[in-house]
Amino acid sequence: xxxxxxxxxxxxxxxxxxxxxxxxxxxxxxxxxxxxxxxxxxxxxxxxxxxxxxxxxxxxxxxxxxxxxxxxxxxxxxxxxxxxxxxxxxxxxxxxxxxxxxxxxxxxxxxxxxxxxxxxxxxxxxxxxxxxxxxxxxxxxxxxxxxxxxxxxxxxxxxxxxxxxxxxxxxxxxxxxxxxxxxxxxxxxxxxxxxxxxxxxxxxxxxxxxxxxxxxxxxxxxxxxxxxxxxxxxxxxxxxxxxxxxxxxxxxxxx
Ligand SMILES: [Cu+2]
Numbered sequence: 001x002x003x004x005x006x007x008x009x010x011x012x013x014x015x016x017x018x019x020x021x022x023x024x025x026x027x028x029x030x031x032x033x034x035x036x037x038x039x040x041x042x043x044x045x046x047x048x049x050x051x052x053x054x055x056x057x058x059x060x061x062x063x064x065x066x067x068x069x070x071x072x073x074x075x076x077x078x079x080x081x082x083x084x085x086x087x088x089x090x091x092x093x094x095x096x097x098x099x100x101x102x103x104x105x106x107x108x109x110x111x112x113x114x115x116x117x118x119x120x121x122x123x124x125x126x127x128x129x130x131x132x133x134x135x136x137x138x139x140x141x142x143x144x145x146x147x148x149x150x151x152x153x154x155x156x157x158x159x160x161x162x163x164x165x166x167x168x169x170x171x172x173x174x175x176x177x178x179x180x181x182x183x184x185x186x187x188x189x190x191x192x193x194x195x196x197x198x199x200x201x202x203x204x205x206x207x208x209x210x211x212x213x214x215x216x217x218x219x220x221x222x223x224x225x226x227x228x229x230x231x232x233x234x235x236x237x238x239x240x241x242x243x244x245x246x247x248x249x250x251x252x253x254x255x
Contacts, residue, residue, distance in 0.1 A: 029198060030160050030180045033135065036203040039154075039211065042142040044099065046135040047200065052128055053164035054175040061105065061124035061166075061251060062136060065159040065236045066096050067228040068119045073184060075225040088151045088224045090144040093117050099137040104128060111236055119232070120159075122239040124250060143204045147211055152221025155203040157182050159233050161190075168253045186233035 028050030037043050052059040067073075069085040069092040076083060085092045098110050098121040105126035110118045121138065128134045145151055159181035167176045172193050179190025183197035190196055206213070206221065213221050228236075239251040 029195060029200075030162055030178065031200045032158075032202050035201060036205060037140065039145045039204050039207045040142050043140050044137065045140050045202065046137050047158075047160060049128060049134040049136070049162050051178075052130040052132075052162070053178055053194065055130070057130060057164035057175060059128040059134065059162050059164055059178075060126055061122065061163040061239060062134075063120070063122045063161045063163065063237055063239050063251065064136065064138075065111070065120040065228055065233060066118070067156060067226045068113055068117070068232050068236070069093060069226070070113070071229045071231060073225075073227040073229055075227065076222050078223070078225075083224075085226055086146070088146050088149040088154055089226075090146045092143075095141040095143060096121075097139045097141070099139055101137050104134050105136075107241075109242065111240075113236075120236050124163075124239060124241075140202060145204070145206045145211060148214055149224070150213060150217035150222045151224040152206045152208070152213065153203050153223050154206075155201050155223065155225045157225060157227040158200045158202070159186075159188065159228050159237060160200055161188060161237060163239075163251055166251050166253055168255045170255060172252075181233060181237075182227050184227060184230045184233065186230035186237070188233050188237045 030049050033046040033048050034043060047064055049059055072085055074081050074083040094117040096118050105123035107125040108123040111120040113119045123136055145154060162178040165176040169187050174194050178194040179188055180195045180199050181188050181190060182199045183189045238249055241248050241250050
C-alpha cells in the first residue's frame, strides 16, 4: 500500500514537473512552426508566439529579423568562421516574404534593406492574451546550397521580440518584452527578459541526392549556421512605421 501510494505520488509529481517544464521552457517559446526543410523547396511557415510576457501580459506587437547575409556571422560545426554566406548558399538574398494576415495583429509591414531585400517584418496593433498562441505567417523561399560547399545543413537563426509594452530598451523586462535573439552583443540581447540567447531557427537540409557533397568533405558534412550580426539586429529590430509623412519609430521608445 505504502509503495503504491509512493509510486503514484512520484508519477504525479514527475508528470507535473514535466508539464510545467515543457510548457514554460520548451513548447511555449517563440519558435517556427516548421523548424527544418529541404534545400530547393519553398514553404509557407509561421512564427509561433507561445505566450505573452510574465504571468499576465498581452502581446501587442512582434518584430522579426532574418540574417541579411551582408555582415552575418557564419559558424561551421559550432565554431566561428570567416566564411561568407555565398560560400555555402548559392542564392541568398530576398529569401523571405511576409504573408499578409491582419487577423490578430491589425497592422504589419516588411522590413527591407538598401537593395529592397526583405530582412524582417513586424506586426502590431494586436492583443494576444497570455494563454493563447499567435501565428505570424511568412514564406521561406527555396534556399539552394552551394555545390562546392561541404555544408550538409544551413541553420538560419532569427531574431524576434514579442512586445507587451512599448518601452525604451532600458525598460526591457520580463513584463514588457520577450526577446528571442541570438546573444551577439546587440542592444536586443535581452538580458533579464524571457528567452535569453534562445532564438528561433530554420534549418535547410542539403538535398544529398541532387546536390551530393563534393569530394574532400567529411562523411557527415558541415553544420553551417547563419546568424544576424549585432549591427544588423540594432538596425533592423526597431519597428519603423512608414507613413504618408515619413517614417516613425513605434518601438522601442526613445529614452
Ligand atoms: Cu517560453
